[in-house]
Amino acid sequence: MLTIYSVPVAVYCAKLRIMLRHKSIAFEQLPPPGGYGSVEYRAIVPSGNLPAMIHDGFMLSDSEAIAEYLDEAFPDVPMLPHTVKLRAKAREFSRSHDTRLEPAVRAIYPQVGFASRDADAVRAGGALISKHLSSLGLLLSANPLDTGQLWLCDCGFAVTFAWIKAFESALGLPVDWPQIVRDYDTRLQGFQVVADELTDYRPAMDAYLEKAKPPQG
Numbered sequence: 001m002l003t004i005y006s007v008p009v010a011v012y013c014a015k016l017r018i019m020l021r022h023k024s025i026a027f028e029q030l031p032p033p034g035g036y037g038s039v040e041y042r043a044i045v046p047s048g049n050l051p052a053m054i055h056d057g058f059m060l061s062d063s064e065a066i067a068e069y070l071d072e073a074f075p076d077v078p079m080l081p082h083t084v085k086l087r088a089k090a091r092e093f094s095r096s097h098d099t100r101l102e103p104a105v106r107a108i109y110p111q112v113g114f115a116s117r118d119a120d121a122v123r124a125g126g127a128l129i130s131k132h133l134s135s136l137g138l139l140l141s142a143n144p145l146d147t148g149q150l151w152l153c154d155c156g157f158a159v160t161f162a163w164i165k166a167f168e169s170a171l172g173l174p175v176d177w178p179q180i181v182r183d184y185d186t187r188l189q190g191f192q193v194v195a196d197e198l199t200d201y202r203p204a205m206d207a208y209l210e211k212a213k214p215p216q217g
């Protein structure tokens with residue numbers, strides 16, 4: 001039995017679900033008992049964050065650690081390349097998502113609420129995200145991975161790109177997208193499992209973005 005602790009809006013849970021769909025791994029999702037960060041949940045998952053996994057009694061947290069574990073535990077549809085160097089490159093892409101681009105996008109969350117939004121912070125946030133997208137563009141221009149396959153490192157980007165686009169339209173976040181990154185986003189959405197996850201995830205994004213709207217009347 002594979003259980004994933006998750007809440008509907010969590011970015012890294014959506015990232016993990018793309019992988020689970022691609023590998024056709026059956027799983028159940030549960031909310032963290034007592035909420036994430038709670039004493040009750042931390043008794044099970046010491047970091048208190050999401051996602052976390054219990055696989056036949058084995059607990060693991062951090063989306064990337066979980067994803068790499070699952071890739072080895074369920075090897076039928078591999079999502080890491082076969083050579084040492086290509087695997088290292090795939091991990092470089094994953095880390096650039098988890099430690100650079102996504103944290104810059106997360107820094108926008110405090111600006112979502114219409115009433116407390118700071119226009120300067122939105123502008124600065126857009127500039128930082130654009131800088132990370134530019135670096136990603138350079139990485140992509142030397143990408144040695146087979147672009148016909150969905151890799152583990154692609155899953156987080158698919159979700160984070162959806163958030164950047166949502167913030168562009170909901171908050172007017174100013175973002176420069178290198179064409180190579182746009183093309184990458186389009187390519188990722190061509191994978192049915194990515195399109196399906198983003199469709200299922202959209203209601204959670206929309207619910208979160210409700211507070212971005214100006215008050216009515």
Ligand SMILES: N[C@@H](CCC(=O)N[C@@H](CS)C(=O)NCC(=O)O)C(=O)O
Binds near residue numbers: 013050051
């Ligand atoms: N790098 C971590 C990030 C996980 C993360 O930030 N999760 C968010 C939800 S998407 C969370 O648990 N936030 C609450 C907290 O950190 O206490 C991973 O890949 O699992």
